[in-house]
Amino acid sequence: MKTQKFKTFIFDLDGTLLNTLNDLAASTNHALLTNGMAKRSIDEVRQFVGNGVRLLIERAVEPGTDKATIDRVFADFKTHYMHHSLDTTRPYDGIMDMLHELHHRGIRIAVVSNKLYAATRELCHHFFADTVEVAIGEKEGIRRKPSPDTVIEAMLELGVDKADAVYVGDSDVDIATAKNCGIPCISVLWGFRDKDFLIEHGAQTFVSHPSELLEFC
Secondary structure: OOOOOOOEEEEOOEOOOEEOHHHHHHHHHHHHHHOOOOOOOHHHHHHHOOOOHHHHHHHHOOOOOOHHHHHHHHHHHHHHHHHHOOOOOEEOOOHHHHHHHHHHOOOEEEEEEEEEHHHHHHHHHHHHOOOOOEEEEEOOOOOOOOOOHHHHHHHHHHOOOHHHEEEEEOOHHHHHHHHHHOOOEEEEOOOOOOHHHHHHOOOOOEEOOHHHHHHHO
16 A cells, blocks of 8 residues: 655654653652652653643642642642753654654654643754754643644644644544544654554554654655
8 A cells, every 4th residue: 555645744742752751750750749749650650641741740649639739739840840851851763863854855844742832842942943843832822632723733833734744643642633633643652652552542553663754755
């Protein structure tokens, strides 16, 4: 079967382009400990991420925690993460070469994340300034993934339509986002969710290494 070709690639960030897990866990645990709560393991944080950092914190706090306390933990997380988001975060092996080759071929590239807007912009500017044209994170006034809103905004900023666009991510949220946007999804297998989980949530197209994405352009 002939592989479908795309002219616009819209990427998730955490678990897709960047391995952010250790820094997310460190900031989560800093916020929990600051507020007298027990730490969470890396594997627990891995399962909590994907639906935005507010929900990450709501999942990480002790059951029955009141809203005011959650608000404090969330505020402590944000403050810590904005100063420590680059401590250990790095692109996955092969990501930089893949992005540069996409850029060389004239592919339009955007990042859409449920990460905080400022952190998304900072990380993309730090690692991908010469390849990623648009970077959108969670912010007031626009619904986060799996709503299609942020992806639609990214396409508007790029000046492209969805006819030749594909969404690339590592989670069930990304699969649902692409479906809600009416565009195909490519699921990566090096991220925060395994293949069986992705299949259960409707994934159909997979790549095991970033270089395999070049077959789709």
